[in-house]
Amino acid sequence: MLSGEKNDGVKTYVKQACILFGDRTAAEKKGKGYLATITLHEFNQALLDDKNYPSTRESKKLPSFSQITKPGIFGWDKIDRGSAFLSEHIPIFLNQFSEPPQTLLDLGCGYGYLACQASKHGINHVTATDNNAAALLAAAENLKAVTTDYKVIAADAGDNIVEHFDTVWCNPPFHQGFSVDGDMSDKFLKAVKRLLSSSGRALFVVNTFIPLERSAKKYFRSVEVLANNGSFKLIALALDKHKNIMSDQRVKHGK
DSSP states (O other): OEEEGGGGTHHHHHHHHHHHHHOOOOOETTTTTTEEEOOSSSSSOOOOTTTTTOOOEOOOTTTOOOOETTTSTTTTTTTTHHHHHHHTTTTHHHHHHHSSOOOOEEEOOOTTTTTGGGGGGGEEEEEEEOOHHHHHHHHHHHHHHHOEEEEEOOSSSSTTOOOOOEEEEEEEOEETTTEEEEHHHHHHHHHHHHHHHEEEEEEEEEESOOHHHHHHTTOOOOEEEEEEOEEEEEEESSSSEEEEEEEHHHHHHTO
16 A cells, blocks of 8 residues: 655656556545555566666766766755755855855755855865765765865754854755745754854755745844845845845945
């Protein structure tokens, strides 16, 4: 018996299980979820293609980031659009620091795309953390290729990390489908408040419909929308007040 919601991928699981067991059962909708009872008629000796699931591999779909990844990691074979948006704005974000940051925490690092951007911007000490074992395995291999000063730590929203960081970058799992998980937002915001140094700055990327700014005001003295492209927005956070980045950018461009 298989059950779950549509965005859990249960219909795909049912389809693949039917191929393996020689059944033709379809998933039936039960309220918000789906349910299927699959009977073993004839076991297909040609096992399903697991895409070499247990092993890391170089992804041919990441031409600008040809590094190590594997199935089981969110967006494993692509550069996540939110992370790419954050990466594009790192130079603007770093302009708010009175001294260049030297330590970075990538909170919810995935295969390490954002963490691997640090060396390009003069950040020498990198820590990457996730609660996904596959992500940690890939992130460690990727960071090894770009820096010698890094840590990869298994943690749930940084719960067992004790040091403080000059900057924290985060592309968090705040929602499923279009329902906003407020508890998850608070969990990550509290973690960043605890892990950020007193003069540090954090940068979140979230979908535009997530009201992160509203929640963040409970924990940070400075909350600013750094950029918004209609799909994603970047929220810059700090424990202390600081100059407004967007105002400075408008002055620089004569706007």
